Amino acid sequence: MHNVVFVLGPPGSGKGTICAKIQENLNYVHLSAGDLLRAERQREGSEFGALIESHIRNGSIVPVEITCSLLENAMKASGDVKGFLVDGFPRNEDNLQGWNKQMEGKALVQFVLFLSCPVPICIERCLNRGQGRTDDNEESLKKRVETYNHQTFPIIEHFEKSGLVREVKSERSVDEVYADVVKVFEQDNQ
Numbered sequence: 001m002h003n004v005v006f007v008l009g010p011p012g013s014g015k016g017t018i019c020a021k022i023q024e025n026l027n028y029v030h031l032s033a034g035d036l037l038r039a040e041r042q043r044e045g046s047e048f049g050a051l052i053e054s055h056i057r058n059g060s061i062v063p064v065e066i067t068c069s070l071l072e073n074a075m076k077a078s079g080d081v082k083g084f085l086v087d088g089f090p091r092n093e094d095n096l097q098g099w100n101k102q103m104e105g106k107a108l109v110q111f112v113l114f115l116s117c118p119v120p121i122c123i124e125r126c127l128n129r130g131q132g133r134t135d136d137n138e139e140s141l142k143k144r145v146e147t148y149n150h151q152t153f154p155i156i157e158h159f160e161k162s163g164l165v166r167e168v169k170s171e172r173s174v175d176e177v178y179a180d181v182v183k184v185f186e187q188d189n190q
């Protein structure tokens, strides 16, 4: 059984940055759904490349069969680890239902780390990210925020009802955010 922490928050809230630090220090493996999709988009011979790029530019969500298989394959390929940080997933109802169907009996969701951050700060961070992402532009960001508000936030609310959400405000410095995130992991592993 794989231990899983879902990491959610608006685009640019710092999910990737914080997950990299947790992976470095706490023996969890970071799996970013967005990174896995971008790698699949680039893979020679992939039948999903054009579909993935279209969703990424539009800030819409790729069908779960594709994303969940990428996540499960990455988990299988990892050795013996404490758990997985599943960053940017589940993003909508389709992701949630597909995960439940595919991963039942294979993964245990420990909690959901919710990095909350005001949208204008998030947008500014994405526009200054400098990684050449095809969705770090004003037009795509508007759609990504809309998708977050209408499709992803309700998923966070769903987990909130089961008491699984641990919110950390991420508009502060990386070190301050990370210090609070470590406390969340310490409390959960007691």
Ligand SMILES: Nc1ncnc2c1ncn2[C@@H]1O[C@H](COP(=O)(O)OP(=O)(O)OP(=O)(O)O)[C@@H](O)[C@H]1O
Residues within 6 Å of the ligand: 009, 010, 011, 012, 013, 014, 015, 016, 017, 018, 034, 088, 125, 126, 128, 129, 130, 170, 171, 172, 173, 174, 177
């Ligand atoms: N606490 C912070 N303070 C200032 N800048 C930050 C902070 N956290 C992350 N950043 C910067 O903001 C940008 C976005 O961060 P990151 O890629 O971690 O966000 P994300 O939530 O993974 O975004 P996305 O959902 O678009 O993948 C990066 O350039 C990163 O260096």
Ligand SMILES: Nc1ccn([C@@H]2O[C@H](COP(=O)(O)O)[C@@H](O)[C@H]2O)c(=O)n1
Residues within 6 Å of the ligand: 011, 032, 033, 034, 035, 037, 055, 056, 057, 058, 059, 060, 061, 062, 063, 067, 087, 088, 089, 090, 091, 095, 135, 144
């Ligand atoms: N579960 C997911 C995660 C991501 N996507 C698509 O990738 C884009 C970028 O995701 P980031 O987490 O790296 O910001 C996102 O806007 C979606 O188009 C997805 O479809 N499903």
Ligand SMILES: [Mg+2]
Residues within 6 Å of the ligand: 015, 016, 032, 034, 088
């Ligand atoms: Mg990211």
